[in-house]
Amino acid sequence: MKQDLDQLMAKRNLDAFVIVSDENYNPLVDYMTNGARVFGGYVLKKRDQPAVLFVNPMEIEEAAHSGLRVVSYSDINYTELLSNRLPESALQVELWKRLLGLAGITGGRVGIYGTADLNVYLELFRLFDQQLTGFELVGESGMTLFDEAMLTKDADELARIRTVARKTNEVLQLTWDWIGTHRQHEDGQVINAEGTPLTIDAVKQFVLQALLERDLEDTGMIFAQGRDGAFPHSRGNDAETLRTGQAIVFDLFPRERGGGYHHDVTRTWSIGYATPQVQALYDTVMEAFDRSLEMTQAGQSAQVPQLTVLDYFESLGHPTRRSHGDTHNGYVHSLGHGVGLKIHERPSLSQFRDDVLQSGNVITLEPGLYYPDQNMGCRIEDMVMIDDSGAVVTLTTFHKQLVLPLQG
């Protein structure tokens, strides 16, 4: 949790950290700035001291909403610095020296986090190593400081996550109901009352509209029919008309508008009816889902639910990445991941990671099976949290019916 940051810094022997951002939404800056809409800022924090937020003067009014100490270019005489027309990288070195000074960071091990242009920082890191004497800049891979802090959510975060979940469930229900108002043309196309074919683009527009009305924003939904659904991240062909009897993978992972907490859910729908093949695939994935949920427990290795699913699928003869290397058929991804300000957080429910499930985790469970040659894929995903008592609470309460009946 956020309150553990100082302790997690100590564990890493970090004296301070700097979060760098660019003009895009930055989840780490958001995490530290209490929802202030700051773009392009730096967060600097000395261990056991409050964080400092550095922003362009144009952002100071927004930055004040963070509750942090806000500093700006005027505090480091930036315009004077610019007027010297230093080379860009030399300018950055001088900027960093002044910034670190402002935040009272006078030396020691400084963790560098955040997202920015690698071309700029490849050059800068080399210069920093030479010119920031007394500082050791520290990177990390794997379970980083912020991964570890974000592993468990505090009460404020959980409240926001529950709100996003409730709204996302509403959007799923509305979409299900709306598609159901359509009817089937004799050729299997789904059409509206006027006979107009219902396209994937129209469905996505409907979903975007429903999200917008709830102050949520899409971050790249998947609505993939038939063969497209057999490629887990194919977003679907917008121009395509919905057809009855096809497996449709609908993966929706919106967040609070402007950047914030996510929900992540997948349903597989077959409109009008399901073929025996699709029904059988669905039943198998549903059974895998139920087994994985049963093995999701606080204190448990996060590998266990994944291994359970691998064992189950393999026992039925489905290829997996464990049994068949880089297969494109069968079960081709891990079981799930943490969800928060980033769509993919820790813990990882993967056989290649060593995370342990615990209270405060918010994770997905999303087994799937994919058969491009049979023009079908299926994935079922809920988001769940592990509460203070260790109970697993399902946040995705929307039903898991496969066949979406046409009422129109």
Added chain:
Amino acid sequence: MKQDLDQLMAKRNLDAFVIVSDENYNPLVDYMTNGARVFGGYVLKKRDQPAVLFVNPMEIEEAAHSGLRVVSYSDINYTELLSNRLPESALQVELWKRLLGLAGITGGRVGIYGTADLNVYLELFRLFDQQLTGFELVGESGMTLFDEAMLTKDADELARIRTVARKTNEVLQLTWDWIGTHRQHEDGQVINAEGTPLTIDAVKQFVLQALLERDLEDTGMIFAQGRDGAFPHSRGNDAETLRTGQAIVFDLFPRERGGGYHHDVTRTWSIGYATPQVQALYDTVMEAFDRSLEMTQAGQSAQVPQLTVLDYFESLGHPTRRSHGDTHNGYVHSLGHGVGLKIHERPSLSQFRDDVLQSGNVITLEPGLYYPDQNMGCRIEDMVMIDDSGAVVTLTTFHKQLVLPLQG
């Protein structure tokens, strides 16, 4: 232009480049992949060779839309690599070795571009320097390879930019008209026919809706009234009710849905009437705008329009960053910037840069004046392009009237 990439690589003595991305939209990957919706991929290009796109197997179906040669984990035995349970950074080094090999990049100077977690790459760059023998990884600041390519847009890009411009102009007109259907309450609040106060949040919702209907998405619009408008990047207080006689800064910079080309426009509106102070501020900024447009010419230094505005504002006694360092009053930013897949591209219309205007540029002109203590700010921004003949074509055709009359 994109077609100049090989030549621009030669100019930098680069034998190859790699673009890294994370799970978010990446403009450089988009630039290279012809609109394929690929997330988390790497683009590798050897000079004078076609680019190669490396993606997670889950993305291969989308990646195929790029027209590039697509390679995936199975081509580098990634699952086997994962099974060895190497430390995360050692795994990355091995991944890069195999990737570079796949793309036929066997050594030399390799430019690194794209956006990713700095904590990961700070560690990786140090390892690469030790372990990628025969390679020199190259960073750059200032005018980078892609900045330079993107300086000028080709015909396909310009066609898309024109479409986004047309749609954005429509949204501005709709918003203007819709606000105009409201009426004034006796206390100066703007209310609808039922007497409900019109909030900034409601305006933003209206705009988002209008964007959505046109396949555009917002990237953080500003609708800032009174004092908020005097801080150039304050996004405005959503809960606030619109009031007559206040300067409202409305800065809209949407892009194609899911990531793509932007438009960028600002208008300053005063509802019902303008106070003499707001009118005077507006007239001054409008004059600065006209003067800057006049000085925007192919072959001209991009400093010239900015210097023209600085001279004009200072001649009237307004503080600027040139005359008054890090002032928060007066003219506190540069005149404009290139616009494309990124909202801020080159050329920079700044006295601190040495860019030259040329055919194919798509830029903003956006003078402004800001007086927090007087509760008012004003900015007027058009996006213009310089066509093949050198003519400056205004893409923001929406009118620049200050007073938005209430008809309701």
